[in-house]
Amino acid sequence: MYQYTEVDQKLVDERVAQYRDQTRRYLAGELPDEEFRALRLMNGLYIQRQAPMLRVAVPYGLMSSNQLRKLAHIARTYDKGYGHFTTRTNIQYNWPTLESVPDILAELAQVQMHAIQTSGNCIRNTTTDPYAGVIASELEDPRPWCEIIRQWSTLHPEFAYLPRKFKIAVTGGPEDRAASQVHDIGLHLVKNDAGETGFEVLVGGGLGRTPVIGKQINPFLAPQDLLSYLEAIIRVYNLNGRRDNKYKARIKILVNAMGIDAFREQVEAEWADIRESDLRLSQGEIEKVKAQFAPPAYEADATNNDLHAQLTENEEFRVWFERNTVQHKVAGYRIVVVSLKPYLKAPGDITDIQMEAVADLADRFSFGEIRATHHQNLVLADVKQGDLLEVWKILHANNLARPNIGTLTDMIVCPGFDFCGLANAKTLNIAEQINEKFENVDYMHDIGEIRLNMSGCINACAHHHVGHIGILGVDKKGEDWYQFTLGGSSEADAALGKSIGKAIAADEVANTIEKILLAYIDQRDSEAESFLEVVRRVGVEPFKEAVYAADH
Amino acid sequence: MPLIIDRTPVAEDKWITPAEDQAIPADGAIILPLAQWLENRDALAGREIGVQVNGDDDLDQVLALNGQVELIAVEFPAFTDGRGFSIARLLRRAGYKGQLRAVGDVTQDRLAHMERCGFDALQVPEDRFKPEVLNAFDEMSVRYQGGASVTRPAYPQS
Numbered sequence: 001m002y003q004y005t006e007v008d009q010k011l012v013d014e015r016v017a018q019y020r021d022q023t024r025r026y027l028a029g030e031l032p033d034e035e036f037r038a039l040r041l042m043n044g045l046y047i048q049r050q051a052p053m054l055r056v057a058v059p060y061g062l063m064s065s066n067q068l069r070k071l072a073h074i075a076r077t078y079d080k081g082y083g084h085f086t087t088r089t090n091i092q093y094n095w096p097t098l099e100s101v102p103d104i105l106a107e108l109a110q111v112q113m114h115a116i117q118t119s120g121n122c123i124r125n126t127t128t129d130p131y132a133g134v135i136a137s138e139l140e141d142p143r144p145w146c147e148i149i150r151q152w153s154t155l156h157p158e159f160a161y162l163p164r165k166f167k168i169a170v171t172g173g174p175e176d177r178a179a180s181q182v183h184d185i186g187l188h189l190v191k192n193d194a195g196e197t198g199f200e201v202l203v204g205g206g207l208g209r210t211p212v213i214g215k216q217i218n219p220f221l222a223p224q225d226l227l228s229y230l231e232a233i234i235r236v237y238n239l240n241g242r243r244d245n246k247y248k249a250r251i252k253i254l255v256n257a258m259g260i261d262a263f264r265e266q267v268e269a270e271w272a273d274i275r276e277s278d279l280r281l282s283q284g285e286i287e288k289v290k291a292q293f294a295p296p297a298y299e300a301d302a303t304n305n306d307l308h309a310q311l312t313e314n315e316e317f318r319v320w321f322e323r324n325t326v327q328h329k330v331a332g333y334r335i336v337v338v339s340l341k342p343y344l345k346a347p348g349d350i351t352d353i354q355m356e357a358v359a360d361l362a363d364r365f366s367f368g369e370i371r372a373t374h375h376q377n378l379v380l381a382d383v384k385q386g387d388l389l390e391v392w393k394i395l396h397a398n399n400l401a402r403p404n405i406g407t408l409t410d411m412i413v414c415p416g417f418d419f420c421g422l423a424n425a426k427t428l429n430i431a432e433q434i435n436e437k438f439e440n441v442d443y444m445h446d447i448g449e450i451r452l453n454m455s456g457c458i459n460a461c462a463h464h465h466v467g468h469i470g471i472l473g474v475d476k477k478g479e480d481w482y483q484f485t486l487g488g489s490s491e492a493d494a495a496l497g498k499s500i501g502k503a504i505a506a507d508e509v510a511n512t513i514e515k516i517l518l519a520y521i522d523q524r525d526s527e528a529e530s531f532l533e534v535v536r537r538v539g540v541e542p543f544k545e546a547v548y549a550a551d552h
Numbered sequence: 553m554p555l556i557i558d559r560t561p562v563a564e565d566k567w568i569t570p571a572e573d574q575a576i577p578a579d580g581a582i583i584l585p586l587a588q589w590l591e592n593r594d595a596l597a598g599r600e601i602g603v604q605v606n607g608d609d610d611l612d613q614v615l616a617l618n619g620q621v622e623l624i625a626v627e628f629p630a631f632t633d634g635r636g637f638s639i640a641r642l643l644r645r646a647g648y649k650g651q652l653r654a655v656g657d658v659t660q661d662r663l664a665h666m667e668r669c670g671f672d673a674l675q676v677p678e679d680r681f682k683p684e685v686l687n688a689f690d691e692m693s694v695r696y697q698g699g700a701s702v703t704r705p706a707y708p709q710s
Contacts, residue, residue, distance in 0.1 A: 010694045018691040022661065035631055039661055121632070151696040157668035158641055161634025238638045239611065273645070278698055 020102035044115030060146035061089030072355035123153035142172035163241035164249035179490035204255030232271035302332025305386030323403035348376035416456030423456035425473025425480035437510035466490035487535040519546035607635030628656040644670035670700030
């Protein structure tokens, strides 16, 4: 993974000192509330319902074992012993004090980490595929490009006060595990007719109040032009995006208002002026960053192992293997997904002890690296097949091996009303209700892949619009109600879910999901037809009937 | 109002910004809003003129000021309004060499960004000025991006 240079280290160190002084001036009454608010947000600090919340950046989801141990230490020392991984592959702490944040940042800087631009109206953490570099279908490892974008976007002097937040995702192949089509900018590594690799560029995707799938602004951008093109898009947005209404300030609103063709015209006009500038990446610069993501030293004899026998002997291990591991591009290796969706725990939460356990596993079995995923799990990307049983045992002992990846209980859920100052409704109690309902249901095993996303408000942090089943918590006269959408997807076939009708009472959410799943089983042609495929084929009507039948 | 030019507070400022309802002074160096200058430019020929713009002004008209006036003041109506940063970059890129002055909500935590985008003059409101605001320029000594003066980003240097 990328190793900091002196420049990188100096930048985070100086940023800590700068933020320490900003905090001091605020506490001394020298900085107005509103102004400190913008500054602390640009350093990931929110003031929440219970306490401040600090969001620490995990650039494109990649961490070393040492970094994860530091995150565990921070959870133990400054928080209540746990953290929460987010869909932007960052980690949030829910209980630090405002005064301790400069110290936390200083600790993070010791391991090349920070909270820069994890919130605020600026360019946020760039996200990518958690299987980058290890999945066979990939055209090219997207992480060097993420790192180049990280550097370019970090403390960019012109783009620190954009109309609204700005999110970029990069994918390295045809599969999309980064929800790139619902980002302000989505970058897809593609090949053109001449066989050269470049980027398809999408712009103006997003969720929140106005969910939109991104539109193609450029079918093929040469890689050396990446930064000038990004700069052109964001400059046009900075100058023209709406600033009178924060709900209409994202780039998607501007793109929709102008139309993609007029927007493209402006971007291309601006780009023409800067394309030949120093923003052009030289091949040498690109190669230098790529070298930092070179594949680890895979062992040639990794295929020699007892995996087959172990799977035959151990049913529980076999179920986990089938659900929570993924084929690796190198023979003899396997990608392991560490489930942060244990029974009756908040999705994405992880304790300090669990973090230490995963860090140790990474050191022993996966070249010392860990990835965080958009689905709020962790990944050990390079585990030898012969080590899988041992890895599983340790994960199992740490409550990190629930075999539920890609299933109903592998939900994306925001912290909701229990923690978040923006939320309208609770989510964690509903997640529990769903866990309790489906923990011992036989048909769950043949339901196949299903994505459930649940947000506690319209800001859609849990991407409910693109869940196969999307749930949005709303407040009606002081009570929590839940609106359902079906048929959404954040992958290559991205789509926004369609509403099935009026909101459901809190205690009926799990029962409603059951009705939907039974309707799916009823409607499908065979077990091979997935939930999403069925919804797309038959529409939402049969599901509506199943859910609201009793009302007729 | 404290004025910082090239990182140094200056006591003297010859430029006068007349109040909105005030008639254009008969002499002296004056800063006028873009619309007012466009209306009166013929009558003002030969005067020392600065023009104040903001993000609502037509960008082509703003860029056309290059070569026409001695000073361009870019207004930051609120500290959250970042359009002025891009306006500065574009003016410098267009070759504007005169004074580029940030006015409005111009305070410590944005001064370094403003300088990097091409402002050489920063007008800080009286109640927000202390000598310590000058520290802002040295808080961050490294950078990844180019700016108005240095275009080379950091990574090829490392």
